[in-house]
Amino acid sequence: MSTDERTTTPRSTADGARPDRLDLIMAAWARERPELDVTPQGVIGRLHRVANHLTDELLAVYQEHDLTEGDFDVLATLRRTGPPYARSCGELAEHTLVTSGGVSKRVDRLERAGLVARHVSPADGRGRDVVLTTAGRIVIDQAFAAHIANEHRLLAALDPADVTALEGILRRWLARLEEPPATA
Structure with a gap:
């Protein structure tokens, strides 16, 4: 041949x-x-x-927005929890699907940038919560709005019926591959 x-x-x-x-x-x-x-x-x-x-x-x-994917993930996880925009490192690890060590590195970087702070946990005086700062909330609100606009732009390449069908197919497939967390 x-x-x-x-x-x-x-x-x-x-x-x-x-x-x-x-x-x-x-x-x-x-x-x-x-x-x-x-x-x-x-x-x-x-x-x-x-x-x-x-x-x-x-x-x-x-x-x-001067963020890495990991930074965005941590900030978005904190923002969508609602006030007071706080979670423990363990909860962040659960909701970002990375190890506690990986979350600690992300939190360290975000803390140096003034986007998050560590506070004593009101639920457990020995633990520390990661809290979104005012500056962090401004950054994630702007970045998330741009992110959603970008996702709309990317999906605009498809027919709306295809988007709906694809979402349903992927939801059913993902449900067979993983259990959803108890909360977002």
Whole structure:
């Protein structure tokens, strides 16, 4: 088989769309390993690539507000708790899906920036709560508004019916993969 024959790509997909990177990868695997059903790559590979592109787009907005993804996550978690905008490091770890050590590093950085403060926990005088400062609330309110506008922009590339269908599919799939937390 010539190189040209091995790199031939599908001219169109079943839905008439232009072939993408995953179509090329799947065609190559189908050629090389015809005994394997590579169709899961059509979903998993595309989700992975879309996630990478979306992450780049989301990070750009966080950076406009001098935040990392982790900073945004901690500030947003504190902000959505409502007044007094406080959680323990353990609660932050639970709601940000990182270890307590990872949360401590994020909190240290945010505390140096004046966006959070550590206070003695009113529930447990031995513990410390991480509290959103006024400056932190201003930053996260601005960053979150920009984040939501960015998400609207990203979803505008899809038909509204597709957005609704995709949300339902992903909700059902995620429910099979993880238990939701008791609170947001």
